[in-house]
Amino acid sequence: MKRIALFHLETLMWIDRLGTFAAAAQRLNTTQPAISARVREIEEQLGVPLFQREGRRMVLSARGRRLVQASEPLYHGLEQVLLEASDFAGATAAVRIGSGEIAAASCLPAFIQAIERDRPGVAMEIEIDLTAPLLQQLLAGTRDIVFLAGPVASPGMRTASIGSVELVWCAGAEVAQDGGFAKALPVWSLPDHSPLHAVTHETLEGHGIVPRALHTCNNVRTLIEIVASGQGAAVLPETMVHDRLAAGDLREVLPRPRHHVHFEAAIRTRERDPVILDLFARASELRIEMSAQTRA
Known part of the structure; x- marks a missing residue:
């Protein structure tokens, strides 16, 4: 033979x-x-x-x-033996990374910077998607590492917590000055399989608010622009609107929800590729920091 x-x-x-x-x-x-x-x-x-x-x-x-x-x-x-012998200096691979939009804005830049610095031979293929498709892609083997809203549990996945993102109820400056929810407003949200959608319904019911309409959009950055332009209110991730709140073009119109969005890095349970395992170990060390207001 x-x-x-x-x-x-x-x-x-x-x-x-x-x-x-x-x-x-x-x-x-x-x-x-x-x-x-x-x-x-x-x-x-x-x-x-x-x-x-x-x-x-x-x-x-x-x-x-x-x-x-x-x-x-x-x-x-x-x-693994060959890579460890070279201290991973010669690691080469094309790693397919999937991320939700909020996770991408909150922790992906730091992850990419670390990989570029320490694993220059690794090519990253990044795709932004919603949590449900990311889970399917990971389990099907078409994504190697995913960053998603959790907690998630599956016998086919291994996960590591990377922190939580605080949520804020925002409207544009003019809407806020006009009384915010003192008048009937349209409300915008991510689709119903998003944790932001659940928080939206929970908060509205808790405050006895009936919105003029409840619209959905599957892109957080578009939601931010819609709300900032005066077209209603929305629950948004604090990490993505911090600067606009500080600038004043977005204002908080309700108390911040107690519910935070938890994020995890995940790989397949059966994953054995040493490069992917090395990147997952690095991803597990990421930490999404809460705002100073929450920590206080």
Whole structure:
């Protein structure tokens, strides 16, 4: 039998994780024909088929699963040894990071700065999305690390708390000067699967407020601009409106909710890639700081 190269095993692992040759080719920065050729080579060397097609997905055969399960810890163990020997100085990878918009504004810049400084060979592919799609992408293997609103729990995920963001009820300066909720206002919120939406309903009910209308928008920065332009009020993350509150173009129109939005970094429970584990350890050290008003 000819020797099986590490890239053969890596190819099998990514096809198993992502489900298609095309997805594995994209992840490994190669072509689908190259992936197919690698699979043919390893199957010819072993003398057994390793995959079977189920719809659009390529699923490992029983022997293929056994091979991947046995070789994956060996592959990542060798990779870990080599990286530790070089103090991770030569780490290279394309890491796909997903983040919610609030987490991205609150902690992602510091994370990116640290990776750029300490792991210059790591290329980051960042996508901003809502929490529900981020969870699906992580569990499907199309994202490596995600920053999302929590708490979240899944047997397929490992999480680390990175802090909480305070929320504030804001309106534009003119609306606030005109009495704020003393008059019926339209209220804006993120969609109903967002924790901000739940806080919005909870606060309105707690204060006996019936808004003129309840609108939704899936982009926090757009919500901020809508409210600042005098089109109503909204619950917004303090970290994203701190400067505009200080400048006076946004004003607080209700007491700050007691509920804060909690954030977590997450990876798959089965993750063994040493580069991703190293980045997750760094992400776990991030801390979103509360405002001075809350700390007081």
